[in-house]
Amino acid sequence: MSEKELIxxxxxxxxxxxxxxxxxxxxxxxxxQNEIPEYxxxxxxxxxxxxIQAESELISINLVFGAAAAGARAxxxxxxxxxxxxxxxxxxxxxxxxxxxxVNVMRGGPGLGNIQPSQADYFQAVKPGHGDYHMITLAxxxxxxxxxxxxxxxxxADRYRNPVIILADGLLGQLMENIELDRTKKPExxxxxKPWALTGARGRHGQRILSLLMQPGVLEKHNFxxxxxxxxxxxxxxxxxxxxxxxxxxxxxxxxxxxxxVAKGTIQKASADGIKVGLFRPITLWPYPxxxxxxxxxxxxxxxxxEMSLGQMVEDVKLALGDASKxxxxxxxxxGVPAAGELYEFIKKRVK
Amino acid sequence: xxxxIIIAGSGGQGVLTLGVYLARVGVKEGFNVTWLPSYGAExxxxxSFCNVAxxxxxxxxxxxEEPDTIIVFDQRSLNTYxxxxxxxxxxxxxSSLVKEDAAVAGTKIRIPASDMANDxxxxxxxxxxxxxxxxxxxNIFKTQTAETVMTEMLGSKAGEMLEKNIAAFAxxxxxxxxxxxxxx
Numbered sequence: 370m371s372e373k374e375l376i377x378x379x380x381x382x383x384x385x386x387x388x389x390x391x392x393x394x395x396x397x398x399x400x401x402q403n404e405i406p407e408y409x410x411x412x413x414x415x416x417x418x419x420x421i422q423a424e425s426e427l428i429s430i431n432l433v434f435g436a437a438a439a440g441a442r443a444x445x446x447x448x449x450x451x452x453x454x455x456x457x458x459x460x461x462x463x464x465x466x467x468x469x470x471x472v473n474v475m476r477g478g479p480g481l482g483n484i485q486p487s488q489a490d491y492f493q494a495v496k497p498g499h500g501d502y503h504m505i506t507l508a509x510x511x512x513x514x515x516x517x518x519x520x521x522x523x524x525x526a527d528r529y530r531n532p533v534i535i536l537a538d539g540l541l542g543q544l545m546e547n548i549e550l551d552r553t554k555k556p557e558x559x560x561x562x563k564p565w566a567l568t569g570a571r572g573r574h575g576q577r578i579l580s581l582l583m584q585p586g587v588l589e590k591h592n593f594x595x596x597x598x599x600x601x602x603x604x605x606x607x608x609x610x611x612x613x614x615x616x617x618x619x620x621x622x623x624x625x626x627x628x629x630x631v632a633k634g635t636i637q638k639a640s641a642d643g644i645k646v647g648l649f650r651p652i653t654l655w656p657y658p659x660x661x662x663x664x665x666x667x668x669x670x671x672x673x674x675x676e677m678s679l680g681q682m683v684e685d686v687k688l689a690l691g692d693a694s695k696x697x698x699x700x701x702x703x704x705g706v707p708a709a710g711e712l713y714e715f716i717k718k719r720v721k
Numbered sequence: 722x723x724x725x726i727i728i729a730g731s732g733g734q735g736v737l738t739l740g741v742y743l744a745r746v747g748v749k750e751g752f753n754v755t756w757l758p759s760y761g762a763e764x765x766x767x768x769s770f771c772n773v774a775x776x777x778x779x780x781x782x783x784x785x786e787e788p789d790t791i792i793v794f795d796q797r798s799l800n801t802y803x804x805x806x807x808x809x810x811x812x813x814x815x816s817s818l819v820k821e822d823a824a825v826a827g828t829k830i831r832i833p834a835s836d837m838a839n840d841x842x843x844x845x846x847x848x849x850x851x852x853x854x855x856x857x858x859x860n861i862f863k864t865q866t867a868e869t870v871m872t873e874m875l876g877s878k879a880g881e882m883l884e885k886n887i888a889a890f891a892x893x894x895x896x897x898x899x900x901x902x903x904x905x
Contacts, residue, residue: 375741375748375756401760484760544783545741545756547748634781708786 373549378515378541379404381548382472383412385519386444388552390559391470392418393443395432397425397451400484401539402474405446426451430458430471437467438578440566442523442559446472448539449490450481456498459532463502464580466565466595468526471504472519472535474542477704485704486539488626491681494534495655501592503599505533505606506654508625512546518652520554527558529602530565536654538677540627540706608652609661612636618647620720621669623662623686625651627706628675634709635716644720646673654682659689666690671719675712676700722752722777724861725785729770729802730794730815735848739792740771742852745870746862747775755783770798775861790859792851793819794834813855815847830858830901837892843882846889853893858905864894 413420436443582588629650744756810827817835838847
């Protein structure tokens with residue numbers, strides 16, 4: 370049965386991880402995600418799992434690396450500067466084909482920045498660190514999705530043996546909202562065998578998990594093998610949400626996460642003035658739902674891209690549409706959260 | 722029905738707790754609710770505020786642009802947020818600390834919540850005095866729901882603290898019923 374609860378976004382992440390069978394967490398404090406390790410430090414031992422407050426984000430991701438290699442459902446969480454420190458480990462895990470869930474509750478940057486909400490780690494998530502690799506990136510826009518996407522991320526990670534990023538922001542982390550938790554849902558792959566895991570070699574030959582493949586040609590072959598996986602994920606996992614598209618809108622907003630939710634208010638304001646605006650909300654930021662976006666933008670006069678950054682996702686929108694002439698961008702960097710009316714003012718000045 | 726509330730004051734005055742309390746009352750009555758705190762480097766005496774949105778439909782932006790109610794615990798908060806008041810806004814002032822009875826847009830309620838809490842020898846229930854006043858004046862939530870949630874939130878701290886909270890809540894309600902009886 371589902372139950373209606375008033376819950377904080379950061380706590381919803383913890384509930385989801387525990388329900389999904391995650392039994393290893395390592396993290397290091399950083400605002401605005403501190404409630405995750407705080408709550409996890411109670412919940413994880415209660416669930417019989419391991420909670421480690423690491424001495425840095427570098428250690429967090431490498432602890433997760435080790436736990437994942439041993440077959441555990443493992444997770445770490447942080448906020449922007451901390452995720453930067455994890456990039457090396459994430460590349461290693463993608464190279465080694467290890468599943469893990471990473472939550473980034475984004476804050477303002479660059480540098481240490483501030484602790485206000487931001488979406489300026491879009492590039493860092495979807496066009497990440499060194500080497501040819503990708504991470505499935507999911508962008509929740511309410512607290513039900515903070516729970517659902519985190520819960521589902523563990524199965525996705527196991528299915529493709531790859532790190533999965535939940536790209537949230539400080540607003541979603543700090544917000545409280547009533548959500549309906551479906552506690553009857555069971556993770557699909559929790560008990561699926563992991564024959565590749567390092568579980569001790571008693572009774573079998575030893576196996577190794579390596580990201581260093583020095584022999585000429587071996588790494589190239591490995592990359593082509595990974596490419597097949599990226600293609601499969603791109604084919605199977607694209608997700609998006611359409612709002613107000615039945616009205617045959619003249620204008621389209623493209624936004625993810627918090628901004629998408631604010632944009633729904635903008636659509637309502639525009640609609641009251643007789644201006645028809647639709648919303649395309651990518652849920653997977655990688656793989657980006659490019660074809661679906663192209664379809665949604667086919668008949669509109671303008672495409673408004675709104676982000677809490679100086680313009681990162683807008684590059685993928687341009688790639689998807691292949692034509693930037695219809696695109697208008699508005700962004701708030703460094704911790705600014707746009708208001709519905711503010712976005713509407715931007716639209717109003719550009720529509721006839 | 723949509724009710725957008727901004728609550729502002731100083732750290733330690735129970736600003737965020739009042740927000741959580743009203744949010745929980747809203748959830749209990751079946752509404753959709755969001756509660757968004759400020760989360761800067763606050764400390765006691767620092768600036769503290771939160772946005773609470775209550776609606777029978779989906780809540781899009783938890784950041785409130787057009788408040789229906791503004792609750793201010795001190796002068797500084799009124800000075801900051803009075804500009805957001807419109808004709809339809811109710812402004813509830815803790816008159817113990819908002820000394821100037823300045824004109825604001827909308828309807829103004831003044832209640833000496835800190836003094837009333839001090840009379841109960843429990844300075845920290847000033848926010849619950851305000852809660853009682855809010856619920857009596859706006860008449861959106863049922864009194865009984867508010868009392869149930871209070872008991873739930875106090876949990877193991879029930880006993881004397883619960884009695885003081887109930888007294889504070891009743892004090893706030895009665896104050897409105899007496900002083901503003903023509904307006905409710």
